[in-house]
Amino acid sequence: MNIKILKISVPIVAIAAVAYLIFSPSRYVGYSPDQPIPFNHKIHAGDNKIDCKYCHIGVETSAHATIPPSSTCMNCHGGAYGNVAGKQEHVKWLNQQFDNKTPVPWVRIHDQPDFVFFNHSRHVQRGVDCSTCHGNVAEMVKVKQTKSLNMGFCVDCHRENNAPNDCSTCHR
Ligand code: HEC
Ligand code: HEC
Ligand code: HEC
Ligand code: HEC
Ligand code: HEC
Numbered sequence: 001m002n003i004k005i006l007k008i009s010v011p012i013v014a015i016a017a018v019a020y021l022i023f024s025p026s027r028y029v030g031y032s033p034d035q036p037i038p039f040n041h042k043i044h045a046g047d048n049k050i051d052c053k054y055c056h057i058g059v060e061t062s063a064h065a066t067i068p069p070s071s072t073c074m075n076c077h078g079g080a081y082g083n084v085a086g087k088q089e090h091v092k093w094l095n096q097q098f099d100n101k102t103p104v105p106w107v108r109i110h111d112q113p114d115f116v117f118f119n120h121s122r123h124v125q126r127g128v129d130c131s132t133c134h135g136n137v138a139e140m141v142k143v144k145q146t147k148s149l150n151m152g153f154c155v156d157c158h159r160e161n162n163a164p165n166d167c168s169t170c171h172r
Contacts, residue, residue: 032144033107037090045138052130052137059130063119067106070098109145110134117172132157 044050053059058066076084077091078098085091097104112118124130130137135146147153151170158165 029145029148031109032142033109035107035142036104037093038142039106041137041140041143059120059124061121063117063121065120070094070104074098109143110149112149115171117170 044055045052055068055072056065057068058064073094077086077094079086079095086095094104123133133147133149135144137143154170155165157163158169163169
């Protein structure tokens with residue numbers, strides 16, 4: 001690379017890297033933002049053994065796992081039904097939001113850049129466990145990103161499993 005290109009490209013790469021850090025703060029191991037109300041996976045998926053798929057209904061059939069709407073929570077926490085933990089402050093709040101038809105603004109944790117294509121169903125149908133990419137969520141009081149989910153992580157496993165690995169598999 002000649003010095004002229006180097007002079008131009010170094011600042012460009014630096015700017016891109018800074019922009020990346022500013023605009024995608026969520027993509028790193030250990031990221032664990034506060035949620036509007038604490039949602040405890042250990043109580044639900046761990047202690048009470050509620051299946052991941054009961055709430056994340058998309059994992060087997062679509063690209064996105066999806067976050068459950070409040071109506072799913074109301075199956076247990078709604079006044080008309082069991083009203084589990086109904087006296088609890090956060091459950092009361094959840095009911096108010098539901099009655100006002102206001103969705104809970106859950107904060108996104110795992111988030112790939114837009115130029116990456118990922119598909120849950122392809123992996124889950126092949127028997128790849130959630131924990132391979134998300135850690136042991138059933139034991140998490142608060143969800144935390146535990147894997148980098150960077151390109152090396154994806155490509156290594158694809159190579160080991162003879163999964164499609166050309167660039168257009170993940171970049172479209
Ligand atoms: C009772 C419903 C419920 C069950 C059961 C449940 N989840 Fe969740 N999950 C949620 C809600 C609500 C959120 C959003 C709030 C949060 O991040 O804690 C979430 C968030 C997540 C996230 C982070 C999403 C993001 O923004 O990146 C992952 C990963 C996840 N769940 C995996 C699992 C796995 C794996 C299981 C089974 C072991 C499971 N969940 C069981 C309701 C549920
Ligand atoms: C299949 C039943 C079921 C569903 C569906 C369910 N929960 Fe729960 N939830 C429970 C049980 C059981 C407890 C524990 C109650 C206790 O220990 O008294 C609980 C406790 C809670 C608590 C209070 C305890 C705490 O400290 O976290 C909150 C808040 C809560 N759930 C939020 C949610 C949200 C949000 C959803 C929907 C994304 C949801 N739940 C869906 C069964 C359910
Ligand atoms: C091969 C890796 C991998 C596996 C296996 C996997 N996930 Fe994910 N998951 C991801 C990636 C990557 C993202 C971010 C996707 C994006 O930004 O488009 C994600 C995002 C999520 C989200 C955030 C909302 C969404 O739809 O993107 C939830 C919830 C989630 N996963 C739950 C699960 C559950 C539950 C399982 C098991 C049934 C599972 N995941 C299995 C890699 C995986
Ligand atoms: C634990 C191993 C593993 C990891 C980690 C993994 N994959 Fe995969 N992936 C597979 C396997 C196996 C298949 C083939 C599934 C099939 O045959 O249906 C696959 C299929 C895919 C497909 C569909 C390919 C097609 O046929 O069009 C995409 C897209 C994909 N993966 C993207 C990703 C991305 C992006 C990541 C990283 C965030 C990732 N994968 C991480 C194992 C993995
Ligand atoms: C199995 C999925 C997968 C395949 C195959 C794949 N990539 Fe990626 N790529 C990713 C993911 C995920 C990222 C997100 C950035 C990161 O954290 O590494 C990425 C990021 C990138 C970036 C942005 C720079 C960076 O590292 O952040 C470039 C450029 C890139 N890929 C090029 C390619 C080329 C060229 C190929 C083919 C030789 C390819 N990728 C094949 C998953 C894949």
